[in-house]
Amino acid sequence: MRDWPAAVLARHFFGALFDFGFLSDAGAESFKRLLLGAAAVACGLGLLLVRVFVAKYANLASAPVDRYVAAATADHAFLIALQMWMVAAAVALVGHSLFPDERDFRILMAEPVGRAEIFGAKLAALLVFAALFAAGIYAALLPLFGLSLLGPQGSGGVLSRVAAYSAAGLIADLFAALAVVALHGVLVLIAPRERLVAIGAGARSLFLCLLVLALPMIARLPASANAWTHGAWWLAWAPPAWFTGLERWLLGDGGRFALVLRALTATAATAVIAAASYVILYRRFDRVILRPQARPQAPAGYGRRIASKRHSARQAVLAFVRTTFGRSVLHQGIVLSLMAAGGGLVVNGIVSRDPRGLLLWAPFPLIIIGVPAVRLALSVPIEPRANWIFRMTDDRDVHADVVGAGVRTVFALGVAIPVALVAPFQAVWFGWQALLLVGVESLVGWFLVEWLMRDWRSIPFTCAYVPGKGFVPQMFVRGLGAFIVFTSAGAALLALSVVRPSAAAILWCVLATAGIGLLRRRRRLAADTTLAFEDDLPTEVNPLRLNVD
Amino acid sequence: MLQARGLTKRYGGLLAVDRVDFDLRPGEIVGYLGPNGSGKSTTVNMVVGLLEPTAGSLTLDGLRLSDDPIAYKRRIGYVPEEPHLYTHLTAAEYLTLVGRLRRIAAPVLEARVATLLRLFQLHDSRYQTMTAFSKGMRQRVLVAAALLHNPDLIVLDEPFSGLDVNAGLLFRALLRLLADEGRMIFFSTHRFDMVEKLCSRVVVLSAGRVVLEQPIVAFDRAGAGSLEESFVRATRQADYAPLAREIFDTIRGA
Numbered sequence: 001m002r003d004w005p006a007a008v009l010a011r012h013f014f015g016a017l018f019d020f021g022f023l024s025d026a027g028a029e030s031f032k033r034l035l036l037g038a039a040a041v042a043c044g045l046g047l048l049l050v051r052v053f054v055a056k057y058a059n060l061a062s063a064p065v066d067r068y069v070a071a072a073t074a075d076h077a078f079l080i081a082l083q084m085w086m087v088a089a090a091v092a093l094v095g096h097s098l099f100p101d102e103r104d105f106r107i108l109m110a111e112p113v114g115r116a117e118i119f120g121a122k123l124a125a126l127l128v129f130a131a132l133f134a135a136g137i138y139a140a141l142l143p144l145f146g147l148s149l150l151g152p153q154g155s156g157g158v159l160s161r162v163a164a165y166s167a168a169g170l171i172a173d174l175f176a177a178l179a180v181v182a183l184h185g186v187l188v189l190i191a192p193r194e195r196l197v198a199i200g201a202g203a204r205s206l207f208l209c210l211l212v213l214a215l216p217m218i219a220r221l222p223a224s225a226n227a228w229t230h231g232a233w234w235l236a237w238a239p240p241a242w243f244t245g246l247e248r249w250l251l252g253d254g255g256r257f258a259l260v261l262r263a264l265t266a267t268a269a270t271a272v273i274a275a276a277s278y279v280i281l282y283r284r285f286d287r288v289i290l291r292p293q294a295r296p297q298a299p300a301g302y303g304r305r306i307a308s309k310r311h312s313a314r315q316a317v318l319a320f321v322r323t324t325f326g327r328s329v330l331h332q333g334i335v336l337s338l339m340a341a342g343g344g345l346v347v348n349g350i351v352s353r354d355p356r357g358l359l360l361w362a363p364f365p366l367i368i369i370g371v372p373a374v375r376l377a378l379s380v381p382i383e384p385r386a387n388w389i390f391r392m393t394d395d396r397d398v399h400a401d402v403v404g405a406g407v408r409t410v411f412a413l414g415v416a417i418p419v420a421l422v423a424p425f426q427a428v429w430f431g432w433q434a435l436l437l438v439g440v441e442s443l444v445g446w447f448l449v450e451w452l453m454r455d456w457r458s459i460p461f462t463c464a465y466v467p468g469k470g471f472v473p474q475m476f477v478r479g480l481g482a483f484i485v486f487t488s489a490g491a492a493l494l495a496l497s498v499v500r501p502s503a504a505a506i507l508w509c510v511l512a513t514a515g516i517g518l519l520r521r522r523r524r525l526a527a528d529t530t531l532a533f534e535d536d537l538p539t540e541v542n543p544l545r546l547n548v549d
Numbered sequence: 550m551l552q553a554r555g556l557t558k559r560y561g562g563l564l565a566v567d568r569v570d571f572d573l574r575p576g577e578i579v580g581y582l583g584p585n586g587s588g589k590s591t592t593v594n595m596v597v598g599l600l601e602p603t604a605g606s607l608t609l610d611g612l613r614l615s616d617d618p619i620a621y622k623r624r625i626g627y628v629p630e631e632p633h634l635y636t637h638l639t640a641a642e643y644l645t646l647v648g649r650l651r652r653i654a655a656p657v658l659e660a661r662v663a664t665l666l667r668l669f670q671l672h673d674s675r676y677q678t679m680t681a682f683s684k685g686m687r688q689r690v691l692v693a694a695a696l697l698h699n700p701d702l703i704v705l706d707e708p709f710s711g712l713d714v715n716a717g718l719l720f721r722a723l724l725r726l727l728a729d730e731g732r733m734i735f736f737s738t739h740r741f742d743m744v745e746k747l748c749s750r751v752v753v754l755s756a757g758r759v760v761l762e763q764p765i766v767a768f769d770r771a772g773a774g775s776l777e778e779s780f781v782r783a784t785r786q787a788d789y790a791p792l793a794r795e796i797f798d799t800i801r802g803a
Binding site: 312315316319323324328382383385386391393396 | 634655678
């Protein structure tokens with residue numbers, strides 16, 4: 001059975017889901033280390049969560065049964081939501097592989113393999129991927145669920161409670177995975193053929209963005225005990241609540257039947273849509289395998305006149321960056337999903353901050369996440385082996401200009417867009433002072449860009465990338481510290497600029513001077529050093545100096 | 550004139566190219582031949598400045614690569630062995646990118662890109678990204694990009710790979726024209742027929758060393774003195790008939 005063509009194909013497709021073609025061998029190795037580091041951080045946070053849960057359930061031990069059940073239900077909603085989120089994110093990340101593509105068909109149709117086997121193997125690989133992911137997450141979250149079993153839960157023994165939670169969780173994961181497949185399937189079916197790739201890429205970026213935006217809401221679910229007690233209206237609109245309702249219903253809580261109905265209907269509907277799109281695409285496979293004829297339209301950006309020869313290289317790099325961002329799903333995904341995390345934090349802030357404080361604080365989470373996100377996207381290469389053309393045309397005279405093109409991109413996407421997004425709300429609240437706020441935010445953002453890009457010496461998307469060069473837990477702590485310091489200091493400077501502009505002006509001058517210093521240093525460094533096309537792990541050894549007197 | 554003197558490349562303990570010398574004069578097309586792994590592509594990469602030699606020098610009309618690599622590379626057009634391109638760009642976008650990096654003035658570049666696209670029969674696909682291009686189409690884009698700035702030295706690594714017969718004939722005629730106009734053409738290939746039809750001289754490399762260098766007219770059309778026989782003798786290739794028999798026996802037994 002191992003050697004059946006369908007089994008061989010399924011294994012091949014499964015392996016391809018972990019193929020990060022944009023990384024070099026060294027980069028892929030380092031990425032594995034990064035993932036292990038990230039898993040270590042997640043374990044650390046999980047242990048922290050266990051401590052929080054232990055304290056919570058210790059306090060609830062003597063509480064009335066109703067209160068305990070409501071709290072446990074809210075926590076179960078949180079755990080189920082977390083599971084659903086991770087499964088949906090994983091399936092969305094491999095969205096490009098949900099259906100066989102042109103390459104699959106060009107290679108496989110030449111072999112004695114049927115279309116049914118190709119589609120079946122693809123589906124099997126996806127199911128195994130989603131199932132492994134779901135099982136891993138289920139196992140990781142089980143200790144937290146176990147804590148909620150210790151108290152007086154009303155009806156049902158421990159085994160039946162575990163069975164109800166597991167069944168509800170399994171159906172919830174299935175719904176999450178099928179929803180992504182169904183969305184993708186519908187999109188492939190209804191999108192105009194000539195724009196299928198672009199629309200698919202855009203939809204995937206948007207979906208990842210929405211997932212990240214949902215995170216702060218998921219984080220609030222453990223505090224939703226009251227909503228469960230009083231049957232809040234929003235439960236009917238929150239998918240994790242449907243499946244938590246299913247768990248309660250399986251334990252004999254008849255009052256949750258409306259939620260059960262929604263859970264089962266939604267799961268069945270997504271299953272039908274996913275299956276139907278698979279079947280339709282199976283019959284009309286030309287839709288996914290044959291390349292559409294592009295509409296004749298002039299490409300944007302490349303037709304613009306160039307002012308001078310000196311700026312020619314910078315214009316070339318800027319146009320290259322614009323086009324790559326416009327067409328590369330990977331790079332869009334990096335920026336959109338990370339910036340959505342910032343958006344999620346701002347949405348979360350709506351609940352906990354007063355409107356004035358929120359408007360003074362909101363630009364900074366977006367900037368501190370947006371700037372590194374864009375920098376990261378520029379560091380990830382596109383077609384790494386095609387960079388020879390930049391190496392051959394490398395010219396020291398224009399190093400500062402081409403490096404500057406990357407810096408300008410980071411400012412435009414990581415600072416200007418967040419500032420522009422918040423500005424209309426600030427204008428409504430602060431009136432004319434919003435102009436001042438925009439100026440100060442831009443100044444702070446520019447300083448951050450210059451600081452983070454101070455050692456940047458490559459052309460965007462052309463340098464091989466080795467991720468995870470640092471120690472991940474240390475990077476996490478540093479990132480968290482930078483976030484807190486930057487957002488607090490930025491908000492404080494804005495508040496001072498509104499209340500006492502004359503005093504704040506001194507700080508503006510200091511920031512501007514420091515920024516200009518960094519800019520000059522970067523330009524000098526770029527002109528003096530060669531551009532980087534290869535990324536390496538740090539080889540510097542930090543001596544312990546044990547023998548120093 | 551391009552002069553390579555004592556060109557050497559060492560990767561750790563592996564000597565890829567060992568003290569290679571050759572000259573390439575204006576108007577000459579030199580064929581650079583050698584078995585797989587003989588160091589041809591390494592030499593090409595050093596000639597175009599993508600790889601730094603461990604030892605030796607490259608001089609183009611008196612300008613040493615090590616002294617001014619930018620000025621040296623500005624005079625070179627290069628067609629790599631594999632069609633490594635930014636396939637998310639259209640052919641026009643890619644040529645414009647290359648032209649701008651080569652600092653060609655905008656009006657000249659615009660006109661030249663449009664004309665080259667038409668002449669290389671890429672005009673109909675000008676708004677398509679190169680993801681959908683065949684290998685031959687990508688090869689034509691690379692050739693157009695290599696000639697865009699009217700280089701003095703054209704370095705070609707298997708340039709006919711993927712080109713159809715018509716495109717191959719066009720390219721051959723173009724290379725001859727460029728050589729007649731005084732351009733230097735350095736041409737690495739496995740295609741003896743193309744070398745015989747195009748080149749004025751051949752340099753044969755084996756295990757990183759030059760083992761044969763002579764004008765094309767010195768070879769007979771056929772027999773022991775032909776280019777192919779001379780190549781096999783110079784590179785000490787094995788007799789392939791027994792190997793072919795062994796492969797045939799293996800698949801027959803399968």
